[in-house]
Amino acid sequence: MMDALAAYSWFGQLSVLVSVVAVCWTMVWQNLEHIRLQQFFARNFNRRARRLAAMVDPFLSVTFEEYEGGRIKSSDAFKEVRSYLTTASTRDVRHLRAECGAERDAADKDKLVLSMAKGEEVAVTFRGATVWWSADSTPPPRDAIPWYRASRSERRFFRLEFHESHRDLVLNDYIPHVRREGRAIMVKNRQRRLYTNIHREGFDDGWYEEVWTHVPFDHPKTFDKLAMDPAKKKEIIDDLEMFRNGKKYHNRVGKPWKRGYLLYGPPGTGKSTMVAAIANYLDYDVYDFELTSVKTNTELRKLLIETKSKSIMVFEDIDCSLDLTGKRKSKEEEDKDDDEEKSADPRGASKKDTKSKVTLSGLLNFIDGLWSACGEERLIVFTTNHVEKLDPALIRTGRMDKKIEMSYCDAESFRFLARMHLDEDVEGHELFGVTKALLQEVNMVPVDVGEHLTRKSVDDDAGSCLARLVMALEKAKEEAAKPPEALQAEEDGKGVVVEAKDGN
Ligand SMILES: Nc1ncnc2c1ncn2[C@@H]1O[C@H](COP(=O)(O)OP(=O)(O)OP(=O)(O)O)[C@@H](O)[C@H]1O
Numbered sequence: 001m002m003d004a005l006a007a008y009s010w011f012g013q014l015s016v017l018v019s020v021v022a023v024c025w026t027m028v029w030q031n032l033e034h035i036r037l038q039q040f041f042a043r044n045f046n047r048r049a050r051r052l053a054a055m056v057d058p059f060l061s062v063t064f065e066e067y068e069g070g071r072i073k074s075s076d077a078f079k080e081v082r083s084y085l086t087t088a089s090t091r092d093v094r095h096l097r098a099e100c101g102a103e104r105d106a107a108d109k110d111k112l113v114l115s116m117a118k119g120e121e122v123a124v125t126f127r128g129a130t131v132w133w134s135a136d137s138t139p140p141p142r143d144a145i146p147w148y149r150a151s152r153s154e155r156r157f158f159r160l161e162f163h164e165s166h167r168d169l170v171l172n173d174y175i176p177h178v179r180r181e182g183r184a185i186m187v188k189n190r191q192r193r194l195y196t197n198i199h200r201e202g203f204d205d206g207w208y209e210e211v212w213t214h215v216p217f218d219h220p221k222t223f224d225k226l227a228m229d230p231a232k233k234k235e236i237i238d239d240l241e242m243f244r245n246g247k248k249y250h251n252r253v254g255k256p257w258k259r260g261y262l263l264y265g266p267p268g269t270g271k272s273t274m275v276a277a278i279a280n281y282l283d284y285d286v287y288d289f290e291l292t293s294v295k296t297n298t299e300l301r302k303l304l305i306e307t308k309s310k311s312i313m314v315f316e317d318i319d320c321s322l323d324l325t326g327k328r329k330s331k332e333e334e335d336k337d338d339d340e341e342k343s344a345d346p347r348g349a350s351k352k353d354t355k356s357k358v359t360l361s362g363l364l365n366f367i368d369g370l371w372s373a374c375g376e377e378r379l380i381v382f383t384t385n386h387v388e389k390l391d392p393a394l395i396r397t398g399r400m401d402k403k404i405e406m407s408y409c410d411a412e413s414f415r416f417l418a419r420m421h422l423d424e425d426v427e428g429h430e431l432f433g434v435t436k437a438l439l440q441e442v443n444m445v446p447v448d449v450g451e452h453l454t455r456k457s458v459d460d461d462a463g464s465c466l467a468r469l470v471m472a473l474e475k476a477k478e479e480a481a482k483p484p485e486a487l488q489a490e491e492d493g494k495g496v497v498v499e500a501k502d503g504n
């Protein structure tokens, strides 16, 4: 009994002692050196845990995700890795993805650009070290923003795995090497594209919607096939050259690297052709904005975000696409319009829904608002037949930096077109001088001059083509002499642009 009591009292003292030590320890831990002590223990524990992990799994990995951070633009590193793997992966991988590449010559026509498919893995040896690449994806987040394409698609990524002993080699040398190689392959395989924002029926499966659809861009027109004043042509080429090499300049003055071109003139004077020549000269993609298919300013901005650098954004016949003749609407007026449309009779809804609500201010913001600075090296080109209809704000310097008038065929352009279409020097021909003289008196657009100079049968030669052109010009001259009402009626019937020169 005594022993039991003694043991009980001993345990009681021990528990008091333990409690005191615990309280003291807590005080010391929390108040005195607690930060350093915690770090000391944590460090020691982590180091041991890492050593243990390294013994079990000595491999490290780097992930290259398609969309980083805010997921607004796909990552350059991802694209570079994908291109790099087109060559690195094709030998060992069993499942490949095939895409068409650039067609530089006939031999390239049948070639495909191959890359590894999802779920595949490939080993690559770099300076004696073996690394492994794999391609995979994760499903999109449940809270994806419904309208935003990138957030609705699966999140693709490449994973690079390597042994810990190659850490410095991989991070300092191999990854930069992959990026360089990837960029070089991208340039080699790049196929220029013509994009349109007109949606294709049945292509939006409700899950993955592209705002732009594209076809390969292979327009044959170049500057040396475009008839215009040689000095003017040189000026444009010089301007494009300065723009292309203007990275440093734009950085220095703090300007977004973009430039606006306004091409104006009568139908058939080569405005669209000039866009093709510029795209071919700069080797840029072309985004053809069909504004009548863009329903709101937000949609217009979305299209802008999805365009790539080194591209031309074209707005053809801008005066027809939007009502730009009126003054800019105030915010209240725009809101009122919105409310009216929302409360509109449902029977009229389909008609209202198809109407573009892009406003002038939306377009002005597109050209030089904050969002216009995302991406670089981009030309914005407007074409119009009626420059006088455009709001001055739209074409002021800074928005449209270069204004190019495309005009009727003059003597120099005629010489150029005759040589190009007839493939021979016709300056010595007796009808050459006659045609030149008639072109001084009558306005004819290059498309019509070219059409008359085109051989229509195997029996056609330079003489018969020139004779046809002379006849057309003489007819036009006669028509020009008629009263304006009669002339208008005939023009409407023919659809050919013929115009009397001033004073004739
Ligand atoms: N200056 C030119 N040099 C060479 N070809 C030309 C020129 N102008 C027009 N053409 C030829 O005429 C055709 C029509 O030209 P284009 O479509 O570029 O005219 P446009 O000014 O854009 O007309 P629109 O205002 O109706 O859109 C093209 O096939 C083009 O080859």
Ligand SMILES: [Mg+2]
Binding pocket: 271, 272, 273, 316, 383
């Ligand atoms: Mg055109």
